[in-house]
Amino acid sequence: MKKWSYHLCRLLLAGVFIYAGFLKGRDPVAFAGQVAAYQILPYAFNYLVAATLPFIELLCGVLLLLNRRVQPALLVLFGLNAAFMLALFSLVWRGLDIDCGCFHPGAEEGTGTSPLMALFRDAGLMLAILSVWVFRPKQAGEPLDE
C-alpha cells in the first residue's frame, strides 16, 4: 500500500510540475504579468521570478518522474508550494480576484483559477508532497516495503 501511494503521488506531482513549468517557461513575459498582478514583488523582480521559477518546477518534476534525488526535489517543491500558498492567501486577504497564473500564463479572462480554488489545489499538492516524503523508501536504492 505504501509503495503504491508513494509512486502514485510521486507521478502525480511529476506530471503537475512538469506541465506547470513547461507552460510558464515557454512564455516568461506573460508569466511575469501574472506574477506582477499579485502586487507583492518590486516590478523588475517579477521578471526574475518568471525567468527562473518554471525551470525549478521542471527540474523537480523530472527528478520525481525519474525517481532520482526525490528528497531534495520534494524539499524544494515543499518550499515553493508553501510560498505559493502564502501568496494566494495574501490575494484572498486583500480581496484581489485575479487569475492565479499557476498553470496557463496569459489565459483568457474568466478561464483561469480563482485564488481560493488555487489555494485548495495547492493544499492538495502539499498533501501529496508530504505523502511522498513519508512513504518514501528507507534509503535510496533500497527495495520498497510491501
Added chain:
Amino acid sequence: MSDRLLPSRRVLLEALVLVFFAVAVGLSLNYALVLRAFSGRTVVVKSASLNQPAQQFPQPVDYEELDDLLATGSRFIDARDAHLYADSHLPGAISLPLGEVDQRLEAFSAQVPRETSLILYCNGFGCPDSFDLGVRLIAEGYRQVKVYEGGFPEWRDRGRQLETVEKR
C-alpha cells in the same frame, strides 16, 4: 521515526544545488529579458492572438517619457478591471476595462475626443490588455494611442502619486 521525517544535511545541500542549477539555466535562457526589466527598458509585448499590420499597433512608451507626454495633454487610460481602478489608479486616468469595452465605448467616445493623445496601461509588463485595448481604440479612430508597458506596478513602485475612487 522523527529523524526520518526531517531532511538530512545532505538532502538540504542537494536541494540548494538543484535550485542553483535551475536558476542558472533559467537566467541563461532569459538573460536578455531580465536585463531589460532591471534596466527599466521596455519589454515589447504583443498579444499572440493579433496578426495585424504594424501601423495598427499602439506605440510603447517608457516611464521616462510619461511626464513630458502628460505635460502636453496626454491622458492615462486604465485597461484593468473596474474594481482595481476603484482601489487605485494613475492620476487623472479614465477607466476603460478591456472586458467591458463594448458597453463603455460610446460613453468613452463622448468623453474623450478622437484627437486626444492616450496612454494606456494595465498590470505592467506581460499584461496584454492595454495593448489589445490600444488596437481596438485605433480601430475606433483614435490616432495617438500609446501603451505604457510598465503600467500600474512600475508607477506604484517608483513611489508616484496614485488616486482612488471615493466610496460613497
